[in-house]
Amino acid sequence: MSANEKKSTHGSCPLPFNHSDVIRLSHGAGGQMTSNLIRDVILRHFGNPILDKLGDSAELHVQNRRLAFTTDSFVVNPLFFPGGNIGDLAVNGTVNDLAVSGARALYLSIGFIIEEGLAVGEFDTIVETMQRAAGAAGVTIVTGDTKVVDHGKGDKIFINTSGIGVFDHDFILDPRHVEPSDVVIVSGPIGNHGIAVLSKREGFSFGTDVVSDTAPLGGLTEALLRACGNRLRVMRDPTRGGIAASLNEFAERAQVEIELDETSLPIDPPVAGACELLGIDPLHVANEGKLVVIVAAELAEEALAALRELEIGREACVIGRVGGKRAPGRVVLRTLLGVRRVVDPPVGEQLPRIC
Amino acid sequence: MSANEKKSTHGSCPLPFNHSDVIRLSHGAGGQMTSNLIRDVILRHFGNPILDKLGDSAELHVQNRRLAFTTDSFVVNPLFFPGGNIGDLAVNGTVNDLAVSGARALYLSIGFIIEEGLAVGEFDTIVETMQRAAGAAGVTIVTGDTKVVDHGKGDKIFINTSGIGVFDHDFILDPRHVEPSDVVIVSGPIGNHGIAVLSKREGFSFGTDVVSDTAPLGGLTEALLRACGNRLRVMRDPTRGGIAASLNEFAERAQVEIELDETSLPIDPPVAGACELLGIDPLHVANEGKLVVIVAAELAEEALAALRELEIGREACVIGRVGGKRAPGRVVLRTLLGVRRVVDPPVGEQLPRIC
Numbered sequence: 001m002s003a004n005e006k007k008s009t010h011g012s013c014p015l016p017f018n019h020s021d022v023i024r025l026s027h028g029a030g031g032q033m034t035s036n037l038i039r040d041v042i043l044r045h046f047g048n049p050i051l052d053k054l055g056d057s058a059e060l061h062v063q064n065r066r067l068a069f070t071t072d073s074f075v076v077n078p079l080f081f082p083g084g085n086i087g088d089l090a091v092n093g094t095v096n097d098l099a100v101s102g103a104r105a106l107y108l109s110i111g112f113i114i115e116e117g118l119a120v121g122e123f124d125t126i127v128e129t130m131q132r133a134a135g136a137a138g139v140t141i142v143t144g145d146t147k148v149v150d151h152g153k154g155d156k157i158f159i160n161t162s163g164i165g166v167f168d169h170d171f172i173l174d175p176r177h178v179e180p181s182d183v184v185i186v187s188g189p190i191g192n193h194g195i196a197v198l199s200k201r202e203g204f205s206f207g208t209d210v211v212s213d214t215a216p217l218g219g220l221t222e223a224l225l226r227a228c229g230n231r232l233r234v235m236r237d238p239t240r241g242g243i244a245a246s247l248n249e250f251a252e253r254a255q256v257e258i259e260l261d262e263t264s265l266p267i268d269p270p271v272a273g274a275c276e277l278l279g280i281d282p283l284h285v286a287n288e289g290k291l292v293v294i295v296a297a298e299l300a301e302e303a304l305a306a307l308r309e310l311e312i313g314r315e316a317c318v319i320g321r322v323g324g325k326r327a328p329g330r331v332v333l334r335t336l337l338g339v340r341r342v343v344d345p346p347v348g349e350q351l352p353r354i355c
Numbered sequence: 356m357s358a359n360e361k362k363s364t365h366g367s368c369p370l371p372f373n374h375s376d377v378i379r380l381s382h383g384a385g386g387q388m389t390s391n392l393i394r395d396v397i398l399r400h401f402g403n404p405i406l407d408k409l410g411d412s413a414e415l416h417v418q419n420r421r422l423a424f425t426t427d428s429f430v431v432n433p434l435f436f437p438g439g440n441i442g443d444l445a446v447n448g449t450v451n452d453l454a455v456s457g458a459r460a461l462y463l464s465i466g467f468i469i470e471e472g473l474a475v476g477e478f479d480t481i482v483e484t485m486q487r488a489a490g491a492a493g494v495t496i497v498t499g500d501t502k503v504v505d506h507g508k509g510d511k512i513f514i515n516t517s518g519i520g521v522f523d524h525d526f527i528l529d530p531r532h533v534e535p536s537d538v539v540i541v542s543g544p545i546g547n548h549g550i551a552v553l554s555k556r557e558g559f560s561f562g563t564d565v566v567s568d569t570a571p572l573g574g575l576t577e578a579l580l581r582a583c584g585n586r587l588r589v590m591r592d593p594t595r596g597g598i599a600a601s602l603n604e605f606a607e608r609a610q611v612e613i614e615l616d617e618t619s620l621p622i623d624p625p626v627a628g629a630c631e632l633l634g635i636d637p638l639h640v641a642n643e644g645k646l647v648v649i650v651a652a653e654l655a656e657e658a659l660a661a662l663r664e665l666e667i668g669r670e671a672c673v674i675g676r677v678g679g680k681r682a683p684g685r686v687v688l689r690t691l692l693g694v695r696r697v698v699d700p701p702v703g704e705q706l707p708r709i710c
Contacts, residue, residue, distance in 0.1 A: 015476075015479070017475045017476070017479070018475075019474075019476055021474070021475040021476070022471075022472050022473060022474055022475060023469045023470075023471060023472065023473045023474075023475060023478060023503055024471055024503070025471050025503050025504075025505065026503075027469070027501070027503050028469065028501060028502045028503025028504075029503075034501065037475075037501065038501065041475065041478060041479050041482050042482060042499065042501070044482075045479075045482045045483050045485070045486040046465075046482065046485070046486055046489075046496045046499070048495055048496070048497070050495065050497040050498075051495075051496060051497050051498065051499070055498075057498060058462070058464075058497035058498035060461075060462055060497065060519070062417075062420060062422065062461065062519070062521060063420050063521060065417060065418050065420050067417065067519075069462060069464060069497060069498055069519060070464065070498050071464035071465065071466045071498055071499060071500050071515070071517055072466065072500045073466040073467075073468050073500050073502045073515060074502075075468060075502045075504050077508075106415075106417065107413070107415055107424060109413075109424060109425065109426035109517050110401075110426065111426045111427065111428040111466075111515045111517075112428075113428050113430060113468070113513055113515075114378045114382070114383065115378075116377075116378060116379055116380050117377050117378065118377060118378045119374075119376070119377055119378075120372045120373075120376040120377060120378060120392075120396065121370075121372070121374055121376070123378060123396060124370070124372070124396050124400075127396050127397060127399075127400045127401065128400050130400070130401070131400040131401055134401075140403055140405065140406075141401045141403070141406060142403070142405040142406050142413035142415060142424060143405075143406065143410075143412060143413040143424055143425050143426055144397065144401070144406070144426060145426050145427045145428050145515075146382070146383060146389065146392065146393065146397070147383045147428045147429075147430045147513075147708075148378055148379070148380050148381075148382050148383025148384075148707070149380075149383075149430050149510060149513075149708060150380065150510075150707070150708070152507070153432075153509070153510040154508070154509060154510070154513075155504060155505075155508040155509070158468055158502075158504075158509075158513065160426070160428060160466045160468075160500075160515035160517075162426055162464050162466075162515075162517035164415070164417070164422075164424060164519065166417060166418060352503070352505070353502075353504060353505070
């Protein structure tokens, strides 16, 4: 059936896109264009109460057990970058989507789409890296699929990972639970993954090598759940679209304003330098081993202590606060000079294929 | 880490491939080359008791519940072909992997990898088709991911689907349960999907249009389980590599010989004609809505009756028999002339990107 035929079956109901529209890189960048595509095409057809929540993972009830289920495809370019490769990214990415939804990751599936001509040795290295990452995250790779496409019809390798986790508690994490005066915490310096990939891809050098922060977050999320219980409002791993995308989504869903304090943002100097040089806002840059969480103000110290007990949370800090209903749906940054500027969600194509 | 560095960490243990080896289309065709890649790279690193079974889906135990989990990526070229498109293929393919392992499919995840430039209208048609296929199969699409790659770095769209199912019974299906004198049954005519895709791709016309048989198989598999219980040995949806790949795997795992009767093979005349013209063995051609099962001889009539009660199983028939341990691991075909010829597993590149 052609798109034309389909159009006619809708009769008088206009489609939310034009017939000449095509998919652009920005549709995959995690910003506004991605949201539009999800709303106009994907949810328009697939919409159901579980999917509509658009959580990091879907919460399922299977024979009275509460499970988490999630999927992610990885198309990072280049495949190998300082601090990791597409393999650990693919394992940690899905493990982390389960972790930030409050679940404990158990099982992974892996789907390889390989372009003809990839060196078997490179594939072997990626597979070995995935196994090591799975071991570090405590998950088992239980099923898989391998497809090969003609040379020139792929880009070396794409990897899909899907994951199943279980909930060991009854807490419900939801951005709509966010309340005025809650605090925003990040588990460590931001922007490292995006700058590491970009510098490798474009051949930039920023004096010191910036290394991807790819890591499993289950230790941090479980520590936070133990420390804060249901006063932990929501957690997210700010990947595509960075901190800006995650916090704008929280602000929008909770209909609150979130105010960040620029002096508190943890950014490693080489990352800050690279962002300045490239004219990129570090709040828009992808992270792969960081957590951004919102927690009730009275639990902030407990949350920080829980995060800092683990090596990857050692630099955890408060970066902002939920500022009430004055400008609902907005994220603002109070700059070094005390000026308030709006932190927009990323629109799109700034940093494609970062994960 | 480069492949070279990795190599050195293995010290004196030689790698099962050469440094100059590259991935070829045949590695993804479901035949011998695919098996080698899985053994030499994927299982070498990932190997664990669940994955090693290489079932159509993994059997998991989550908090005392028995679940099935599977994944499949779809790279069919062209996207649209007589009888379907990549969308229903992606839903039915994963639903069927759950069904043939004896599970009832419940939930799907979807991962889109879209090449920049795909018409939004075509994407919309594919998504709409997927929703219709999910409804027909009784599964809910609960989570998803969308990535976009640069023009020339993909091929319009690739789709991964992963699925979760439950077991409503205690039977264990396993090719190792196959015994001499068991019968081999197929649920209907073979080869339609492969020839439909191939004819569209290459612009062949075979007089009558051959239409893909893509369909959900849950109705058939549940009827068989009810009719045969644990005397149903094993089921498979013979996709990549066709009936030949499935039966060779059964023969190998059970260490028996399987003898097919050429006069019994159900092949629609246009499919037979196309195979003859192209010099392809119909036993090697992919199916997407067919079931091949092995069942105890005394239950053959019950199995056929159960299959034939459903429209898509109306043409179910016995195509062969398990012939003992004389030539263990072999599939042979008794031809029209009474000659026995070996049915080899497909080696590889004959019909790439058929699903």
